[in-house]
Amino acid sequence: MAEKREMAEKAVEAGRRAGNSLLESIGWHSVFVVALVQGDMAAAREAQRCLAEIAKEMKSVTQDHFPLVTRATLMLAKGCLGESEKTVFEAFAHGQATGFANAQIAFGGQLSLLRWYQGRFAEMESVWRGIVQQSPDVETFQAALALALLDAGKTDEAERVFDSLAEAGFANIPEDGNWMAAMIVLADVCARLDKREGAADLYEVMSRYPDRNATAGNAVSYGPIARGLGMLATVLERWDDAERHFLYSIGMSERGGMRPALAQTRLN
Numbered sequence: 560m561a562e563k564r565e566m567a568e569k570a571v572e573a574g575r576r577a578g579n580s581l582l583e584s585i586g587w588h589s590v591f592v593v594a595l596v597q598g599d600m601a602a603a604r605e606a607q608r609c610l611a612e613i614a615k616e617m618k619s620v621t622q623d624h625f626p627l628v629t630r631a632t633l634m635l636a637k638g639c640l641g642e643s644e645k646t647v648f649e650a651f652a653h654g655q656a657t658g659f660a661n662a663q664i665a666f667g668g669q670l671s672l673l674r675w676y677q678g679r680f681a682e683m684e685s686v687w688r689g690i691v692q693q694s695p696d697v698e699t700f701q702a703a704l705a706l707a708l709l710d711a712g713k714t715d716e717a718e719r720v721f722d723s724l725a726e727a728g729f730a731n732i733p734e735d736g737n738w739m740a741a742m743i744v745l746a747d748v749c750a751r752l753d754k755r756e757g758a759a760d761l762y763e764v765m766s767r768y769p770d771r772n773a774t775a776g777n778a779v780s781y782g783p784i785a786r787g788l789g790m791l792a793t794v795l796e797r798w799d800d801a802e803r804h805f806l807y808s809i810g811m812s813e814r815g816g817m818r819p820a821l822a823q824t825r826l827n
Contacts, residue, residue, distance in 0.1 A: 624657060644673055709751055783811045
């Protein structure tokens with residue numbers, strides 16, 4: 560991640576030297592995404608501010624979309640739920656109006672996180688059930704469905720979804736842009752179901768990145784992966800590991816001003 564951050568910052572500088580606003584904007588967008596993964600929310604906020612300024616200067620409806628989406632991302636991470644809901648829908652409307660390819664995906668991720676923080680994730684059950692029917696091979700979508708089923712009180716069905724993913728092997732879930740989202744959601748489901756065997760396998764996979772903030776592209780910040788590792792270590796009764804992960808999650812959440820993630824960690 561440090562190498563990616565350096566490359567992104569070089570792109571920003573190259574864009575500035577060349578007077579190329581588009582290249583500079585691409586660089587700032589990359590800085591935002593990497594800073595988000597690193598949990599460096601101050602850098603992410605600065606990158607978002609620069610994205611907004613450049614989009615205003617360029618007067619490009621396409622470039623206007625990134626500042627909206629990333630602004631909603633930061634609001635959700637901070638816990639400004641009322642204000643973020645307005646921005647999430649605003650970004651979606653803008654993306655649809657301008658034909659932005661990933662507008663619906665970003666909207667789905669942001670709205671789901673918002674409802675999760677609001678304690679209303681059960682409302683997303685029908686949405687994720689439909690998405691899984693359309694794309695049955697995407698593990699992240701199945702994980703989200705399992706969480707929605709749990710919140711809806713359908714524990715047996717949620718367990719079947721989780722067991723199916725466990726049987727296929729957590730290590731086989733592709734490390735794409737949705738990987739960290741799948742991991743943090745699966746850790747939550749696993750802990751709530753108290754699945755000891757699944758917890759061991761999931762912990763092994765997730766422990767490769769104990770210091771990262773779980774994200775999905777530029778649209779969603781779920782909070783530290785360490786929180787998920789702490790929950791899994793608790794299921795496994797590895798108390799020292801659990802304490803270490805929870806303390807790390809608290810520290811990262813406090814430094815980044817990620818209040819929902821901090822609240823979740825303290826609750827766990």
